[in-house]
Amino acid sequence: MPARNDPVTARLARLRQKLKPRGAPALLVTDPVNVTYMSGFTGDDSWLIAGAGRPCLITDFRYAEQAEHECPGARRVIRRGAMVEALAKVVRQRRLSTLGFDPDSVSVALRARLAKALKDVRLVPVPEVLSSLRARKDEGEVKAIRRAVGVAEEAFREFRRKIRPGMTEGRLAAELDHQMRLAGAECPAFPTICAVDASASMPHHRPGPKRLRRGSVLLVDFGARVAGYVCDLTRVLFAGRIRLQVRWVYGLVQDAQAAAIEKAGPGVPLIEVDKAARKIIQDAGYNDCFQHGTGHGLGMAVHEPPSIGPKGVKGNLEPGMVVTVEPGIYLRGRFGIRIEDDVLVTGSGRQVLTHLEKDLAAMVL
């Protein structure tokens, strides 16, 4: 029997509070990451009914043992037939007349199958409830993100020692990914970006055959996944002498990042955090060279709410949010600089969770 104050129990209580005003006593959770979040179960192909009463996990024989181990507090149904039929049985047993679902993770086809299997049940779309719960991390989650940071940073230090002139972007990315695995990552948090010189001017470059040479700029955007949680970091390394313009741009990005981090804190509008970074870049005349947002939430996924951007962004930072702060300047066809750290919003301010050196002098290979 799990302790009353375990994270899953606390999340279920928060979920119930969020569901009350939405008119759905129970929520059908279908997205595997959300199933893990609300139950602790880490397998695939399983659904959870959460909200009213004891949560119920519907899974199959492959996961029977794992489910017993991972979510002792939940009722566990081992289905033999179709998922929707097993669901219908549980819904009948519980006499639920209304069932909430997440319209962002249920497809139109699945919605139709649910409607057919649950004929007398009102299906109510309940958008963004789970993502809003997940946006504020609890203690265990922050600890998990710190572990991911630790693994990624250890791997990056080892990776730096392995870099040799002539290595391709693809080879460099493979080396960093391998070091992350050896350091304890399950896998990279996302496809690692290693971008040399002009490649670094494209924010979403995929590593290719381009080689590192003397004088090259090497942008590395990477993260580790450990125990289901991720981190997301960017550093720029220099193979030898750094040109004056690169120095200048690096300093600007560093200042922009520092300004955004300093701005971050509980109750601060997301748009203000973006503005703090963007103003410095714009004032220096690089308006058009920073076309992405300043940051995003992270946790079980690499991109989660909130989004820290210049427009259409509402809401404030809240205690427990973990966000990236990653301004950049991209000079097409030449080079790009981005510096990215992960920041926890606390009750009174912020705490930077990442510790890799970023002073220019430390970035020379």
Next chain:
Amino acid sequence: MPARNDPVTARLARLRQKLKPRGAPALLVTDPVNVTYMSGFTGDDSWLIAGAGRPCLITDFRYAEQAEHECPGARRVIRRGAMVEALAKVVRQRRLSTLGFDPDSVSVALRARLAKALKDVRLVPVPEVLSSLRARKDEGEVKAIRRAVGVAEEAFREFRRKIRPGMTEGRLAAELDHQMRLAGAECPAFPTICAVDASASMPHHRPGPKRLRRGSVLLVDFGARVAGYVCDLTRVLFAGRIRLQVRWVYGLVQDAQAAAIEKAGPGVPLIEVDKAARKIIQDAGYNDCFQHGTGHGLGMAVHEPPSIGPKGVKGNLEPGMVVTVEPGIYLRGRFGIRIEDDVLVTGSGRQVLTHLEKDLAAMVL
């Protein structure tokens, strides 16, 4: 201007034929893999309108250059605002009164946003059109799968040389993944399974701290992703002497696999291929020890139609399909044996695309 007989043009023609009886002259493609399949574009966050007239890709500034390069035959719209608004503009320009969509990849929330932005347009769910197109591979796709096989097999041979007693499952999987990257894979096709002894009795085991010892059974299920296409292979290795029961079970699985491969060919019911393997395992008294299907299609995804299973499976193998054949016997708490190869269905029979040795004598480390 692409040649008239390039794969994308041929796919568009096949799509038009499939759309005709469905009452939708054009299809909105939202799933990124399907966008790639129907246009050649490999970026993210982009949609395609295909069917009537010249295909139209809706993307953003990050991908402008890449889209120009990858899909010269398509109209390219670089959106500034929301995706649905850019879509609405194109739909108005083309005077489309009906637009098909894939109900399996459009969420309920997106369906609602589409309905709002496309007020006067009839949105018609067109299920399984793209997956049925993708099930039959064209020449270029088979070539791509062969390349993925080549990379995975080269990596596996190198991996075998690196195996040492005492290595954990996690370390073994990391080593194989690294070898695949070095051999030219973009990434593993799926999380590599390395399962030692009793772990191998769980078909979806995740590599953990368990160590390889003298006499261990090591099941390795792996694949490479190369140029967007994957392969999927399983081999079982033995660290030293092989126990008699293991020999016996290995032989059975080998016979079951050979029978299913021999059965495979154009027009053969999927269920018959499964039966060919299953009968041998059942006749030997291992009825309950083979609880998954005999195989599945693969291509751009690791699991694609068709599904080769024992029940609820309709349809036949068709020329151009590439499927896995992977029967297994799992003795809970003791060990498991699965042997998996990738098979192309040809006009007259079948061709096994994978060539890694699988005779028992060759599997001893």
